[in-house]
Amino acid sequence: MTLPKPTSRRCGLLLLLMCCLPAFAHNDPGYFHDSSDLPAQSDWMLAFDNNQPLRTFSLPGSHDSGATVGGPIVATQTLSIRQQLEAGVRFLDIRLRATGDSLAIHHSLVFQKLMFGDVLNAVQDFLAGHPGETVLMRVKEEYKAQSGSQPFVQIFHRYFERYRPMIAVPASLDVPLGQVRGKLVLLIDFAGGNDMGIAYSSATLAIQDDYQMKTNWSLYAKWLKVKNHLLAAQQNPRQMHINYLSASGGSFPYFVASGHSDSRTGAPRLLTGLVTLKATRYPDFPRVGCLGALCSIAFEGTNILTKDYLNGHVELTQVGIVVADFPGAGLIQSVIALNLRLAAQGGWQRHARGL
Numbered sequence: 513m514t515l516p517k518p519t520s521r522r523c524g525l526l527l528l529l530m531c532c533l534p535a536f537a538h539n540d541p542g543y544f545h546d547s548s549d550l551p552a553q554s555d556w557m558l559a560f561d562n563n564q565p566l567r568t569f570s571l572p573g574s575h576d577s578g579a580t581v582g583g584p585i586v587a588t589q590t591l592s593i594r595q596q597l598e599a600g601v602r603f604l605d606i607r608l609r610a611t612g613d614s615l616a617i618h619h620s621l622v623f624q625k626l627m628f629g630d631v632l633n634a635v636q637d638f639l640a641g642h643p644g645e646t647v648l649m650r651v652k653e654e655y656k657a658q659s660g661s662q663p664f665v666q667i668f669h670r671y672f673e674r675y676r677p678m679i680a681v682p683a684s685l686d687v688p689l690g691q692v693r694g695k696l697v698l699l700i701d702f703a704g705g706n707d708m709g710i711a712y713s714s715a716t717l718a719i720q721d722d723y724q725m726k727t728n729w730s731l732y733a734k735w736l737k738v739k740n741h742l743l744a745a746q747q748n749p750r751q752m753h754i755n756y757l758s759a760s761g762g763s764f765p766y767f768v769a770s771g772h773s774d775s776r777t778g779a780p781r782l783l784t785g786l787v788t789l790k791a792t793r794y795p796d797f798p799r800v801g802c803l804g805a806l807c808s809i810a811f812e813g814t815n816i817l818t819k820d821y822l823n824g825h826v827e828l829t830q831v832g833i834v835v836a837d838f839p840g841a842g843l844i845q846s847v848i849a850l851n852l853r854l855a856a857q858g859g860w861q862r863h864a865r866g867l
Contacts, residue, residue, distance in 0.1 A: 536800075539778035541842025542819035543770040546777050547590050550841045553600030556848050558644040560855060562690025566682075566697070567752045568860040569689075570850040571648065572843070573603030573835035575758040578626050579619035584764045584775055586622045588837040593634040600844040602647055603754075603833045606631055607654035608668070610661040615668065618654045632675050635696055639678055643694035646680075648833070650712050652701040665704040672698075672708045681709060685716065685752050718744065718832075721756040725763040728782065728811065732794050734759050734768065735817050739796075742821065745831045749859070753832030757814035769837045771811035777840075781810040815843050822846040829854040 544550060560569075574596050576588040589596070593604065608628055609618040615628035635647055653664050661667075672679065680687075680695035687697075698709030699717075710716055720741035722734060738757055745753035759768045766772065772779040781800065786793055786809045796817060799807035819842050822828060834847045854860060 536780055537778045538770075538772065538781045540770075540816045540819075541840045542816040542846075543772075543813055543838055543843075544777055544840035545590055545766060545770070545775050545838050549595055550591070550599035550844070552598050553841075553844060553848065554598050554638075554642050555644055556600055556851075557602070557646065557689065557693070560689060560851060561860075562688060562693070564689050564855075564860045565686045566646070566648075566689055566692060567685040568749065568830060568854065569602075570831050570847050570854075571602040571833045572600055572839060572847040573605065573648075573754075573833045574601050574839060575605050575756055575835045575837050576619050577601075577604040577606055578617035578624045578631060579607075579622075580626075581624055582619060582622040584766060585760070586619050588619070588758065588765045590838060593631050594638060597635070597638040597645075597647065599839075599841065600848055601839065602645065603835060604631070604635075604647065604649045605652075605835060606649055607652050608664075609655045610653070610657035610664045610667055612658065612660065613662050613667060613670075615664075615671065621655050628671055632671065632696075636675065636678050639694050639696065646689065646692040646695055646697060648697050648699060650699040650701055651705075651709075652712075664702060668702070668705060669708070679708075681707075685710060716752075718748070718751050718753040719756075720754070723756065723759045723761070725759045725761045725768065727762045728767060729784070730759075730762065731768060731771070731811055731814075732797065735796060735812075735814055738814055738818060739821060742818070742828065742831045746828050749830050755832060755834050757818055757834065757836040759814075765837045767811070768813060769815045769839075770813035771816065772813070781812070784809045784811055815839060819843045819846045822850065826853070829857060829859050 574589055579588040607618055608615040617624040617626040678696050680692045680697050699712040700706050700709040701712035720737055722737050741755040766775040771781050773782045787806055788809055789805050794809055797812050798810050800810045801808045815836050823846050829850055
């Protein structure tokens with residue numbers, strides 16, 4: 513049916529106004545893109561029983577933890593390793609390139625002006641000051657070795673021996689927390705290193721790491737994979753899950769994390785370009801700038817969606833390792849809080865009894 517001309521003009525004007533909404537700052541504690549320290553959560557694991565299996569913990573993590581340089585395409589963090597640990601992060605994702613007889617921190621081909629020894633020293637110093645904590649570290653061979661370098665596993669083994677006093681090598685992630693307090697647990701993601709840690713594989717972890725984004729409009733599909741994996745972890749507590757909130761490719765890492773129009777912590781959200789009278793399109797994305805019942809749909813980042821989902825679903829008590837680009841204090845705290853819920857309900861004791 514053709515609308516009368518006055519009605520048609522009014523609808524067209526309304527849609528034009530919706531597309532020209534002012535850009536409001538969006539500052540959410542799930543996302544942080546500054547270099548100042550986050551609120552300290554240095555000793556949060558002290559609250560938990562020594563007998564609790566490591567597998568049953570929900571752990572805040574950072575993706576490509578050492579990637580702070582290279583611009584918006586490459587950088588995934590703004591905080592140093594020390595700052596991340598002090599803020600409560602307990603899983604580090606470390607990517608290593610063989611360079612001569614050393615290992616350098618890389619994100620793809622981009623050197624991050626950091627060596628593996630720098631990372632290990634930061635972890636060692638943190639654990640010395642906070643002996644009640646434990647840190648998990650995925651170690652992965654990244655990019656092709658520099659010409660003339662020694663074999664990767666041979667170089668890695670030398671680091672392992674040098675830092676052996678702070679490294680625990682448990683048989684599995686069922687290890688009680690008390691046995692790994694003050695220690696680093698390695699998750700080995702390269703060939704030939706399984707005698708130095710736990711294998712990072714589908715045999716030991718249920719992994720969601722769909723990191724390819726074709727365009728910004730792939731963000732909702734990524735979020736659904738994150739959300740489904742959160743639920744899967746709750747439903748299968750006998751296996752530790754790892755859930756990457758991060759993605760890139762057709763989108764910048766900061767956009768996936770925040771939904772923002774640029775990388776700033778308080779930048780405006782980017783609009784999807786869709787307006788709706790109903791909640792059928794992208795129902796978990798926010799509605800903004802509403803004129804009556806007609807609203808614009810804005811993008812929302814996985815960090816913020818995850819934080820809000822964890823805070824809003826009090827039945828969740830265990831989601832495994834949640835790994836993010838640019839995690840903010842709110843996201844970190846929302847993951848830590850799940851451990852308090854689990855402990856209050858005696859959840860890990862039930863799991864230990866096979867219930």
